[in-house]
Amino acid sequence: MSAQPILHTLHAIDPAKAEGAQKEILDKAVKQVGFLPNMYANMANAPGVLSTYLHGYALFRGESGLKPAEQEVVFLAVSQVNGCNYCTAAHSMIADKKSGVPADVLTAIRSSEPIPDARHAALYALTAEMVRTQGRPDAATVKAFLGVGFQERDVLYIILAIAVKTLSNYSNHAFATPVDAAFAAYRVE
Numbered sequence: 539m540s541a542q543p544i545l546h547t548l549h550a551i552d553p554a555k556a557e558g559a560q561k562e563i564l565d566k567a568v569k570q571v572g573f574l575p576n577m578y579a580n581m582a583n584a585p586g587v588l589s590t591y592l593h594g595y596a597l598f599r600g601e602s603g604l605k606p607a608e609q610e611v612v613f614l615a616v617s618q619v620n621g622c623n624y625c626t627a628a629h630s631m632i633a634d635k636k637s638g639v640p641a642d643v644l645t646a647i648r649s650s651e652p653i654p655d656a657r658h659a660a661l662y663a664l665t666a667e668m669v670r671t672q673g674r675p676d677a678a679t680v681k682a683f684l685g686v687g688f689q690e691r692d693v694l695y696i697i698l699a700i701a702v703k704t705l706s707n708y709s710n711h712a713f714a715t716p717v718d719a720a721f722a723a724y725r726v727e
Contacts, residue, residue, distance in 0.1 A: 541623070543714040550579035550713075559585035567592060573720065577624060577706055580713040587705060594702040602695035604661075606637035611658050612699045614647050615665035622707035623726045624715045630724035648726065657686045665696050673697065 553564045553574055563585045567578045570592065581588035599609060610633035617625035630648060633639035639658075646653045653659035664683040667675040684690070709715070717725050 541711070541714040543712065545712045548580075548583045548713070550576060551582040553579070556582065563588045563592070570596075573718075575628070575720075576715050576718050577628075577710055580715055581706070581709050587709065591702055591705045594698060594705075598695060598699045598702060602692070602698070604692065604695065607633070607639045607643075608658070608661055609699070610637040610639050611643070611647070611661050612665045612696055613703055615662045616669055616700050616703035617707055618647070618650075619666050619669040620704065620707040620711075622703075622710050624710040624717055624721075625703060625706055626726050627717045627721040627724040630726075631721045634724070657688075660686045661688065664693070665700070668693075668696060669700055673700075 551560050551564065553561070553568065556564050560582045564574065564578065564582050567582075567588065568574050571578075578588055581591060602609065604612070610629055613629040614626060614633065617629060626648075630644065633644050634641070640655065642654050643658050645651075647662065653662055660683045664675055664679050667679050680693075683693075
């Protein structure tokens with residue numbers, strides 16, 4: 539299925555031409571990431587969207603208590619269920635190069651195969667089910683999640699991650715955001 543943008547008159551914001559709130563949020567984004575991802579340039583059309591995304595993303599990363607690899611499993615689960623190829627590519631790269639997701643776990647996630655690690659599998663299953671069921675996971679899925687050592691509080695941070703990724707996933711759908719060169723090796727179709 540080829541992605542078609544639903545927004546036809548809005549385009550990526552050029553940071554060199556941005557002013558006011560758009561310039562402020564793009565400058566903040568570049569400072570945090572080191573470059574301007576295509577997704578951010580698109581989201582900056584509504585500065586509040588990008589600001590909310592960056593704020594929620596930082597809170598999830600900094601407060602959740604989940605290890606970086608676990609955070610990537612959550613972001614990948616949300617992005618896959620939402621069908622966002624851009625975020626799946628980006629978080630696959632981060633998972634592989636920065637967050638320490640084991641190669642066999644990342645391969646399993648990307649190929650929709652059983653995840654060989656019980657903790658990552660339970661985390662992925664709960665997150666994916668939360669997205670698919672609009673926050674109403676089956677009791678057995680929750681029990682399996684808690685059974686591998688996660689806490690009920692972790693569910694709330696998964697909800698935060700779902701909210702953040704939904705902002706980016708839906709924005710990418712609206713713009714049919716092209717995958718940045720930094721993530722191109724992890725492109726999915």
